[in-house]
Amino acid sequence: MLIGSILKTKPIESPMNTRMCKQKNGEPLALIGQPDVDWELDTHLDQVEETEEESLWRVIIHNDDVTPMEFVVMILQRIFELLPLQAEHVMIMAHYTGMAYVCTLPLSEAxxxxxxxxxAAQLEGYPLRFTIEPE
Structure with a gap:
């Protein structure tokens, strides 16, 4: 993580790095450039990133009467990286049942x-619709 790596880098030695920061009440806050400062922000950001990575979401495709089946299969293969037979199966399931499970991904990827x-569907003028739901 960029912020973590920046905060943990070794400080450049200079007279500016040795002065004290003071709180409003006059007590010393931290030595600027001190290498063993506990960066709580860095720890918090690492925890947030791990939580987001662990959050998995299901992608669902919804049937419509306009989007051609070939286009749906192409989208499932190119964007969701399904194999040809998987893409055809998902398309057929959505066609006959109204919706179908596509895949499970981390939230940001979904x-x-x-x-x-x-x-891609809008560029071609199709109302193809996908939704996501928690795993």
């Missing part, structure tokens, strides 16, 4: 791929 799929 949002990104759904956004790409919606964008």
């Amino acid at each position: 949002k990104s791929r759904v956004g790409k799929a919606h964008f």
Whole structure:
């Protein structure tokens, strides 16, 4: 992580790094450039990143009567990286049941791929729709 690596780098030795920061009440806060300062922000950001990575979401495709089946299969293969037979199976399931499970991804990846799929469908004038739901 960029912030963590910046905060943990060794300080440049200079007279500016040796002065004390003071709180409003006059007590010393920390020595600027002190290498063993406990950066709580860095720890918090690492925890947030791990939580987001662990949060998995299901991508669901919804049937419509306009989008061609070939286009749906192409989107499932190119954007969601399904194999040809998997993509055809998902498309058929959505066609006959109204919706179908596509895949499970971390939240940010699910949002990104759904956004790409919606964008590609809109460019072609199709109402193809995907949603995401918690695992």
